[in-house]
Every structure is written in structure tokens, then in C-alpha cells.
Amino acid sequence: MxxxxxxxxxxxxxxxxxxxxxxxxxxxxxxxxxxxxxxxxxxxxxxxxxxxxxxxxxxxxxxxxxxxxxxxxxxxxxDAVHGMVRVSAPDAFTSVFLAPAMTALRREHPQLAVELLSATQRVRQNRSGVDLEIVVGRPQVLRAYATPVCAYALRLYATPDYLDEAGRPDSIAELAAHPLVYYVESSLQVDELDRALQELPDSPASVRSTSVFAHVEATAAGAGIGILPDFLGDADPRLTRVLDGAYAHPLAYWAVARDEGPRNPAVAATLEALISYIETVRG
The missing domain is CATH 1.10.10.10 (Winged helix-like DNA-binding domain superfamily/Winged helix DNA-binding domain)
Incomplete structure (x- = not known):
């Protein structure tokens, strides 16, 4: 054992x-x-x-x-689903999808312990220490099991008050006049998240953070136009889409496990419960 x-x-x-x-x-x-x-x-x-x-x-x-x-x-x-499962995932995915899915899973399998580790990074060739790793973008890995679990897009959001004061941009080029709220560029470890910023013009001085929830709150406070996951931006009544139809950076979350991982009933149940929950809430 x-x-x-x-x-x-x-x-x-x-x-x-x-x-x-x-x-x-x-x-x-x-x-x-x-x-x-x-x-x-x-x-x-x-x-x-x-x-x-x-x-x-x-x-x-x-x-x-x-x-x-x-x-x-x-x-x-x-109950074959017992013991401990460790899952590494980005903050937004953990809060919106993973935590409620695991809560529901534990109602069915109370002997299962779940540890959720926060990480927004490129897929590691070394997945040691975790059973599942949720990453942004299709992973290029060896000796691993990988499957897509959720498609989403980065879109532009702002508050109505900010747009009334600063003006609503009518094109991507006009974003050059607006502070863009996003990740700290030097800390970005995920190529797909970096490419989302490269598609846009240079931004004036703005609020940047390593936390996606800081992006949401800064945007809601009127700091500028936020580049946010649509499942966060659309759900926030304080925000409205900007340049809807003109800008969307499609992405996907993938689950990655070591080869032996999915053979563990608890890991298999975790992945199944996660995918099922996402399908239920996103349709």
C-alpha cells in the first residue's frame, strides 16, 4: 500500500x-x-x-x-471512494467549479478527504505530490493522462460608470487609451494567458495582480477595463462586456494526472464528479 x-x-x-x-x-x-x-x-x-x-x-x-x-x-x-485526493488548480476554477463539485462528491463519499492547492502555472512535467493538476491550455506532457474539462474565454469587462466617464471603446485600437486590468506580465507562467495580452495594444499604467479575484474587484472598482474569464465576468452584476464580439480569447482547462492516477477509484470519482458538475452548471 x-x-x-x-x-x-x-x-x-x-x-x-x-x-x-x-x-x-x-x-x-x-x-x-x-x-x-x-x-x-x-x-x-x-x-x-x-x-x-x-x-x-x-x-x-x-x-x-x-x-x-x-x-x-x-x-x-x-465504499471504494475513500482516502485523500489532492488537486492543484487555478483560483477561479477552484472557487467556481472545483470546490462545489468536491463538496457534492463528499456528500456521497464521506470517507473521502480532498485537498485543494492553488496554482496558476504551466503544466509541470513533474506532477508529483498531487493526484490531479488543472491547467490552462492543452498540455504537452509525457507519461501522463490528460483530458479537457471546461472551455471558456477571456473577455473584456468594465463598469457602466467607468465607461460613462472614460468613454466606451469602439475598436481594439481604442483600448490603448484605457488601463487594462490583468496579470503582472513578469509573473505570468502560462503562455496562453500571456498571448491574450499580446493581442491587445499596450496599456497605460494600470492595476495588475497575480490574483484573478483582484482583477475582478479592481475592475468593479473602476480601475479600468478588465480581461476576465467569462464565467466570472458574466456572473458579476457590477460589470458589462466591452467590445463584445470583437474580442474573445478562447481557452480551456485540462485535467492532468500521472499514469497511475486514474486507476485510483477516488481520483476517477473526483474527475467524473468535476466534469459532471461543470456540464450541469454550464449546460
């Missing part, structure tokens, strides 16, 4: 935290398994610990043992 946790999370420290043991205990147990099987089941790579060919055989056996132990301890009607 220790080996299975490392195979799914890719990191001894992450597996140790989930199992409630220390790093050395994880290492000792994996070493004992390798000694018993007569070969390496894990190999260290730049992306964390990866499962070897012998390790894949061990994973299959470990998953059967896991299911049997669960049935033995909880009975034939044991």
Missing part, C-alpha cells in the same frame, strides 16, 4: 503525509518490497518517482490487495 501511494503521487514525502508516516518509513517499505520482488519497482526521474515494468506488475497486484483489504475491513458494500 505504501508503494501504491508513491506510484500514484510520485513522491515519498507526499505518500508519507497521506499515510501518516515519515519519509524514512516509506523508503524502508519500498526497499523491502523491491528486495522481496527481486528488482526495482520505482526509479527516480526528473519528474519524480516513476514505476518500472516490474513496478507495473506490482501496482496491479497492490490494487487487488487494496480492494480486498477494504472489503475485509468494511464489508462487501465498502
Amino acid at each position: 505504501t508503494f501504491l501511494s508513491v506510484a500514484r503521487l510520485g513522491r515519498y514525502t507526499a505518500a508519507a503525509e497521506v499515510l501518516g508516516v515519515n519519509h524514512s518509513t516509506v523508503s524502508r517499505r519500498v526497499t523491502a518490497l523491491e528486495s522481496a520482488m527481486g528488482g526495482r519497482v520505482l526509479v527516480r526521474t526528473a519528474g519524480g518517482w516513476e514505476v518500472t515494468d516490474l513496478g507495473h506488475r506490482a501496482v496491479t497486484i497492490a490494487e487487488r490487495i487494496e480492494a480486498s483489504l477494504r472489503e475485509l475491513s468494511d464489508g462487501e458494500n465498502a
Whole structure:
């Protein structure tokens, strides 16, 4: 079971935290398994610990043992969706989609613990320490499972008061006269988010932030024209679309997991619940 946790999370420290043991205990147990099987089941790579060919055989056996132990301890009607799932995702996605979806999932599976980690970054080749990583844009990754979960677009928004005072732009070129509220350019780690800004003219001095919720609040306070996800901007009654039809930067959120991740019933249920919730609320 220790080996299975490392195979799914890719990191001894992450597996140790989930199992409630220390790093050395994880290492000792994996070493004992390798000694018993007569070969390496894990190999260290730049992306964390990866499962070897012998390790894949061990994973299959470990998953059967896991299911049997669960049935033995909880009975034939044991809930396969239990334990802990860690999901890394951008703030906006977490607040609007992930948190309510996971709340609903836990109502069905109360033995499941969920940890949500905030991150807006390009997909990592090393996904160690998390079961699912939600990223912006189609990921280019090796030895991973990836699937799209939500399409959206960045659009332009402002308050009616701001537009009355500063004037409503009639073209993309006229945006050069308006402060654009968006990410701090030097901190952007996602190419697709950077390209959204490159499609627009240079902005006068404006309010920039690493937080999308700061973008929303600054725009609502009249700081300028905000470049916001449509699922946030359209839902805010303080804001109205600007240059609707003339500017929209289409994007998508993708879920990425290590190869062994979706074999975990809890991870599979998490992904299914997330996609189902998004389909329900977005139609």
C-alpha cells in the first residue's frame, strides 16, 4: 500500500503525509518490497518517482490487495471512494467549479478527504505530490493522462460608470487609451494567458495582480477595463462586456494526472464528479 501511494503521487514525502508516516518509513517499505520482488519497482526521474515494468506488475497486484483489504475491513458494500485526493488548480476554477463539485462528491463519499492547492502555472512535467493538476491550455506532457474539462474565454469587462466617464471603446485600437486590468506580465507562467495580452495594444499604467479575484474587484472598482474569464465576468452584476464580439480569447482547462492516477477509484470519482458538475452548471 505504501508503494501504491508513491506510484500514484510520485513522491515519498507526499505518500508519507497521506499515510501518516515519515519519509524514512516509506523508503524502508519500498526497499523491502523491491528486495522481496527481486528488482526495482520505482526509479527516480526528473519528474519524480516513476514505476518500472516490474513496478507495473506490482501496482496491479497492490490494487487487488487494496480492494480486498477494504472489503475485509468494511464489508462487501465498502465504499471504494475513500482516502485523500489532492488537486492543484487555478483560483477561479477552484472557487467556481472545483470546490462545489468536491463538496457534492463528499456528500456521497464521506470517507473521502480532498485537498485543494492553488496554482496558476504551466503544466509541470513533474506532477508529483498531487493526484490531479488543472491547467490552462492543452498540455504537452509525457507519461501522463490528460483530458479537457471546461472551455471558456477571456473577455473584456468594465463598469457602466467607468465607461460613462472614460468613454466606451469602439475598436481594439481604442483600448490603448484605457488601463487594462490583468496579470503582472513578469509573473505570468502560462503562455496562453500571456498571448491574450499580446493581442491587445499596450496599456497605460494600470492595476495588475497575480490574483484573478483582484482583477475582478479592481475592475468593479473602476480601475479600468478588465480581461476576465467569462464565467466570472458574466456572473458579476457590477460589470458589462466591452467590445463584445470583437474580442474573445478562447481557452480551456485540462485535467492532468500521472499514469497511475486514474486507476485510483477516488481520483476517477473526483474527475467524473468535476466534469459532471461543470456540464450541469454550464449546460
